[in-house]
Amino acid sequence: MTGKREAKRDALRGGLIDAATTRIAENGLSGLRARDITADAGCALGALYTAFDDLDALIIEVNSRTLRRIDAVMSAAVDGEINPGRQMKRLAAAYLDFARAHPRLWRALFDHALPEGRAVPDWHIEDQARLLVHIVGPLEKLQPALAREKLRVRARTLFAAVHGIVSISLENRFVGIPIDTLDDELDRFIDLLLSGLTTASG
C-alpha cells in the first residue's frame, strides 16, 4: 500500500483546489486568504504548504482548471458549424458568455501575476496557448495563404482583440456599456474583422 499516501496527498490537493476555486468564484482573487481556504478544505494552515509550494502555485492550478473549462466551451461552440466566419462569431460569443457567467474566475486568469522574478510554469503557458488553436482553425480557412507561424501570431492578435473588448466591458472601464448591447457590439466587431479578413490578403 504505497499508493495510500499518494492518494491522501492527491485528495488534499484536490480539496484545496476546490476550496480555492469556490473562494475565488465568490470573493475574487483579492479576497483569497490561505486561512479561509484551509478552513474550508478542513485541514491545517500548514497543510497548504505541504501540498503546494505557495499560494501562487495553488492559484495557478485553479486558473489551469478555468482554462480547461473555457477550452471546453469553445470546443462546444464550433461544434456542428462549418462556416469559418460563423465559427469565429460563435467562439467570441462563447468566450464572452463564459466571462459573464464566471467573472471572478475569468478575471483571476489575468489578474494573477507571479512576483517579479518567477516564471509561469511551461505546462500552464501550454494551457493558455491551447485556446488559440480554436481560432487557428477558422482563420486558416479564411486566409489560406498565411504561413503556419503567421497564422499563430494572427490568431493571438484576434484573440487579444476580443479579450480586450470583453475585458474592458466587464470591468466597466471608460464608462460602461449597457450589458445587453455588448453581445451586439462584439458581434458587429467580428463582422468588421471578417469583412477585413475576406478582402485583405494578409
Add this chain to the structure above:
Amino acid sequence: MTGKREAKRDALRGGLIDAATTRIAENGLSGLRARDITADAGCALGALYTAFDDLDALIIEVNSRTLRRIDAVMSAAVDGEINPGRQMKRLAAAYLDFARAHPRLWRALFDHALPEGRAVPDWHIEDQARLLVHIVGPLEKLQPALAREKLRVRARTLFAAVHGIVSISLENRFVGIPIDTLDDELDRFIDLLLSGLTTASG
C-alpha cells in the same frame, strides 16, 4: 500667511505622488510599499495618511497623471495628419509606444483595483474617458452615419481591441510575439479594421 499650510500640504502631496510614481515605474504596483514611498519623499509614515485617504487614493493620483501623459502623446500623434485612417494607425502606434516605454506605469492603470465595495472617483473615470475622444474624431469621419452614442460605444470597442493586443503582447501571454513584429502586427490589425470600417455600414 494663511496659504502657508495649504502650500506645505500641496508640496507633501506632490512629493508623495512623485515618489510613488518613481517606485511604480521601477518596481511595479505589486512592489509598492507605504514605508518606501514616505522614506523617498522624506516624511513620516503617518504623513501619507494626512495627505491621502489611503494608498489606493495615492495610486489613483499616479494613474491619473499617467492617463494625462497618454492623452498628450495621443494628441501629438494625430497632430498634422488629416486622413482618418492614418490617424487611427498613429493613435494605435502611440499607445503601443507609451506602453512599451513605461510598461509598469501603464500596467498600473489596469492592475489597480479598489477593494470590493469602493467606487472609482468620477473625476478619474473622466480621465479614462478622455482617451476615447481621440478615437471618436477619426471614427466619425470614417462612419458619418453613426449616431453620437453609437459612436462612443464603437470608439470604446476599438480602443479595447487595440488595448487587448498591446496588453496580451507586453505581458507575454499565450507564448510571446517577437517584440519587433508587434508594431507590424498592430498595423496590420488596424488595416483590417479600416478595411471593415470603410466597406461596412455599421
Add this chain to the structure above:
DNA sequence: CCGTTTTTTTGAACGCCGTTCATTTTTATC
C-alpha cells in the same frame, strides 16, 4: 501486538504589510 523509527500534520510564532492614534512638534492668534 508493542516498541521504535520515519514521515506527515499541526498551529503557534515570525516578519512584513497598511493603517491608526496618543504624543510631540509646529504654526497661528492675541
Add this chain to the structure above:
DNA sequence: GATAAAAATGAACGGCGTTCAAAAAAACGG
C-alpha cells in the same frame, strides 16, 4: 511670549503569507 489650534510623528495594532519545532500518524521489525 504665552496660549490655543493644527499637523507631523513613529510606535503599536491587527491581519497577512509563510515557516518550523513539536505532536501525531504511519511503517517497520520482532
